[in-house]
Amino acid sequence: MADKIDQLIKRLDDKTRKIVFDRDGYQCVLCGSTEALQWSHLISRTKTAVRWDPINSTCMCARCHYRHHKQGPEEYTAWFLQTYGEDAYLDLVRRSKQPIKRLTFVKQKVEEIL
Numbered sequence: 469m470a471d472k473i474d475q476l477i478k479r480l481d482d483k484t485r486k487i488v489f490d491r492d493g494y495q496c497v498l499c500g501s502t503e504a505l506q507w508s509h510l511i512s513r514t515k516t517a518v519r520w521d522p523i524n525s526t527c528m529c530a531r532c533h534y535r536h537h538k539q540g541p542e543e544y545t546a547w548f549l550q551t552y553g554e555d556a557y558l559d560l561v562r563r564s565k566q567p568i569k570r571l572t573f574v575k576q577k578v579e580e581i582l
């Protein structure tokens with residue numbers, strides 16, 4: 469059972485990463501680099517409620533992604549606010565805190581995304 473959920477989560481991750489990289493043109497949204505690209509979340513992907521929400525992640529180079537995790541989210545947050553606005557930010561934060569039933573939510577996202 470756990471294996472099955474893990475497989476679905478991986479497929480949802482792969483699909484969402486592709487959607488986000490396509491949207492961002494395969495370059496880092498912070499510095500424009502096209503090298504060592506990674507999938508970076510503003511609100512941790514451990515928050516399942518917003519893990520596959522494209523607005524919560526970007527294409528980011530390894531260097532900027534590392535800085536985001538080591539120095540804090542200020543730079544990414546500033547980029548988000550400039551790109552999507554404060555209402556979108558507050559809405560994302562609110563959605564990240566919504567209680568969800570993990571299995572039900574994963575199944576719902578499989579229907580929506582895959």
Ligand SMILES: [Zn+2]
Binds near residue numbers: 497528
């Ligand atoms: Zn970068």
